[in-house]
Amino acid sequence: MLKCQGSKNSSFTKVIVALLVILSTLSMLFAAGRPNALLFLTDFGLKDGAVSAMKGVAFGVDPDLRMFDVTHDIPPFNIWEGAYRLKQTVEYWPTNTVFVCVVDPGVGTERNPIVLKTKTVYYLVGPDNGLFSLVAEDMGIEEVRIIDVEKHRLPGSEKSYTFHGRDIFAFVGARLASGQIKFEDVGPVLEDEIVTIPYQKPTIEGNTVMGNIPVLDIQYGNVWSNIPDELFEMLNPQFGDLFYVEIFEEDNLVFEGEMPFVHSFGDVPEGDTLIY
Numbered sequence: 198m199l200k201c202q203g204s205k206n207s208s209f210t211k212v213i214v215a216l217l218v219i220l221s222t223l224s225m226l227f228a229a230g231r232p233n234a235l236l237f238l239t240d241f242g243l244k245d246g247a248v249s250a251m252k253g254v255a256f257g258v259d260p261d262l263r264m265f266d267v268t269h270d271i272p273p274f275n276i277w278e279g280a281y282r283l284k285q286t287v288e289y290w291p292t293n294t295v296f297v298c299v300v301d302p303g304v305g306t307e308r309n310p311i312v313l314k315t316k317t318v319y320y321l322v323g324p325d326n327g328l329f330s331l332v333a334e335d336m337g338i339e340e341v342r343i344i345d346v347e348k349h350r351l352p353g354s355e356k357s358y359t360f361h362g363r364d365i366f367a368f369v370g371a372r373l374a375s376g377q378i379k380f381e382d383v384g385p386v387l388e389d390e391i392v393t394i395p396y397q398k399p400t401i402e403g404n405t406v407m408g409n410i411p412v413l414d415i416q417y418g419n420v421w422s423n424i425p426d427e428l429f430e431m432l433n434p435q436f437g438d439l440f441y442v443e444i445f446e447e448d449n450l451v452f453e454g455e456m457p458f459v460h461s462f463g464d465v466p467e468g469d470t471l472i473y
Contacts, residue, residue, distance in 0.1 A: 233291040235374040238267035238283055239299040239362060240275065247360075251297070251367035254351055258368065259375035267296070274302040276327045277394055281411045284331040287319050297370035298323035299362035310344040310365050312373065312383045313391065320380065322370040324361070330393035341391055344369055345384035399424045401431055410444070420444070434458045440472055 235255055241247040248269050255262055267286050271279045279300035287296065301308075301324045309325040316337035321329045325341075346365055349372070354364035372378045399408035399422075408424040434440075436458055444452040456470040465471045 234263045234265055234294050235370055236265050236267050236286075236290070236294060236296045237269070237298075237367075238271065238279060238286075238296065239269045240271035240273050240279065241269050241299070241362070243269055247362070250360075250363045251299075254363055254367045255297075255371035255374075258371035258377065262371060262374055267298075271300050274300065276300050276302070277396075278412055279328050280331045280394060283321070283328070284335060287315075287321075287332050287336070288317075290319070292318040293320070295320045295322060295370050295374040297362070297366050298328050299366055300324075300328055301326065301361065304361050305358040308392075309387065310346060310361060311341050311387060311391070312344060312369065312380065313341045314339040314380055320370075320373060322366050322373070325387070325392050327392045327394040329391060333391060334393075338391070340380075341387040342380065342383040343385050343387050349378070349383065396423075399428050401428055404432060406432060436460060442470075442472070 237248065237251060239248060239251075248266075252264055255264060268282055271282060279298065283296065283298060287294075296319065298321060303324065303326055311323070311325045311329075313321040313329050313333065315321070315332065316339045318339070319332070319336065321332060322344075323329065344365060349365070349369050351364045351368045354360075357364050369378075369383065373380065373383070396411075397407075397409040399406065401407075406424050406428055408422045408428075410420055411423050412421060413419075414421055438458050439455045440458060441455050442453065443450060454470065456472050457465065458472045459465060461473060462471065
């Protein structure tokens, strides 16, 4: 009798374990196939209801969506800064995340509304105006699709031409993030190259590295360069070494001087310049 009871418990345990394995597998498959979050980046600011309207559209698509902000403080119409802030952010989110990005001075014109899928499986929804060029450069492009706005736009918005962030991008991004549509359902494949923003790439010549300043971090006094660590390391820098620095605005020299290579701000007296 004890032996028989033990056999039943063993069978019951096997069934429970099998169910848990199945549920775990389904959970992983679901997580792999459905985006993890919906993020917003705009130049709208928070002074009015524009951002709230976009989120309202997304919430109406799926009240269970997890929505977050990259920033809404991109300077108006500054596509480059939008592209750079997006570049700073995307890689730190889980794959399958959807980014709705609206810095769109050409809204209502011939520029394409697109969804770009990176090779690292992130989805970028917005205008094809250069906004996605830096992320695409870093992560590669798997495929780009033009949004079929006849099929995919907020119902009742057909006569609205200047708020694609709300009427098209937030709506499509939410449907994509919620799994209501697949990437392949968005529209036809973009056969042309996406629009890119030309800029000075970092280079090295002898004992000199050169690059550009993508943005100024005014709040904390940082002048950020696009010179990557691996390029700077080719100079074999040691902490405490002094480097001669020149900064140009176009052809005009606006700064020159020596500064030490250090770990952090506290390694130099207050007010001094440094490289870190």
